[in-house]
Amino acid sequence: MYGSDRAGDDAERTAFRKTEKKYKLYYENSKSTKKKKQPKQVDLSEVLDFKSISESFNQNGELPPGVVHVNCGFDRPIFGLENRPGFYFIPGALTLDEQCTWIREGLTNFPQPPNRTNHNVIYGPISNLFVAAKEGKVFVEEERSDNGLDSEPTASVSNGDSHRWKFYEEDIARSRGKTCKTVPASVLLRKLRWSTLGLQFDWSNRNYAVSLPHNKIPNALCRLAKRMAEPAMPIGEEFRPEAAIVNYFGSGDTLGGHLDDMEADWSKPIVSMSFGCKAIFLLGGKSRQDEPVAMFLRSGDVVLMAGEARECFH
Structure with missing residues (x-):
């Protein structure tokens, strides 16, 4: 599930894997064991920064090529990508108080049984x-x-x-x-890597094990997810979250490119909320050979993947 350094030559890697390697954190080799390792420099010039994009859009209405403004009556700016229909990025969607609340819950209550962890x-x-x-x-x-x-x-x-x-x-x-x-x-x-909320996911069989003991997703989190999902929901329908996964990342950790394809109903969006340190998110296409778009994720950002974007590797 989490990325590793094992890979063949560049010619054997997919476009998605090459981009993963491009932005992965590596350290400079040091002969001294006492000297703190320094991270290698990475060219981040091609990484989309929706925080800066939002600030520029609010000032002069300008957007970089390939980025669109989604006008759906939401209470803050939402952006999408021309070549990824159904993808929504809501920068700074969550307040500082909300971020602190869910970071605390993610560390103290979400890993508690009957919720399963790695x-x-x-x-x-x-x-x-x-x-x-x-x-x-x-x-x-x-x-x-x-x-x-x-x-x-x-x-x-x-x-x-x-x-x-x-x-x-x-x-x-x-x-x-x-x-x-x-x-x-x-x-x-x-070493905590994930915990599951609501219906528990069986990673061995890659399905939702309804028979496993579980609690419902907390009501406050359900209300938040419903509110955030509104821009990507079919008209007249309400988002009803039944399962969630909390991924925990340390410095340098990666989550390999994948599809969330075990849900029975793909007409509803994936709602992803980010908390903590800034990271790089990769949004690919329907094949691992499609070159992904890299973008910064900051604490409080929300990403929605619906429609065609629901089928994209990320």
Whole structure:
């Protein structure tokens, strides 16, 4: 799911993959282990910046070639691309308060069971990961019959076999480190890659597993998604979100080009909200051989993909 550096020669790469490599974060080689690695310079001159585009449009009504203004009565400017019908970009759509709220929810509540995360396969469901990381706790694997630790754990989960994992204070975990597997909660938090809301997606079978336990998407998030989806919705219809995925990115992380093609109804848009650091988003065509358009995503930006854009790699 997440990008890797393994690839063949340029001739064997698709246009989408070449562009991914073009904008991926690389570091300069350094012989000194003490010197902080410096990122390699990347030419960003061809990356669309809808924040600047919006500011220029508000001042003089001008737009760069290939970019269009979508006039649909929304309360802020919306832009699209001439060669990607159904693509909508809403720069700065979310207020600072909204951004802070959903960043906090994304770290504290969204990874909570029964929502699944990328950690489920190895560790099972993990409760209160953010709190454990903040408190410097350590995750310890032990046999179910082992009651040898003196301190009451803060959380306990089973990975489905004869072992279970618990959060403990660092000094207690250290005393068992030679006989049990341990991993700091802070490491697990850094390695958190995704969590799912609403209907849970089964990544092994690539479908929505209705039988898996799940909670409904929070009402406040549903209302926000409905409001943001309005410009891309068929007339007279209301957006009703049933499932969502939260992707977490660290510096240099990438998400490989893909299609969101497991939904039964493609007439409704994908609603994507961005929070946190600035990133580069690639919007390709219906084939990986179509060269993608690169654009900056900033915290508070919203992207909608409907119609033909629903079938584009991104």
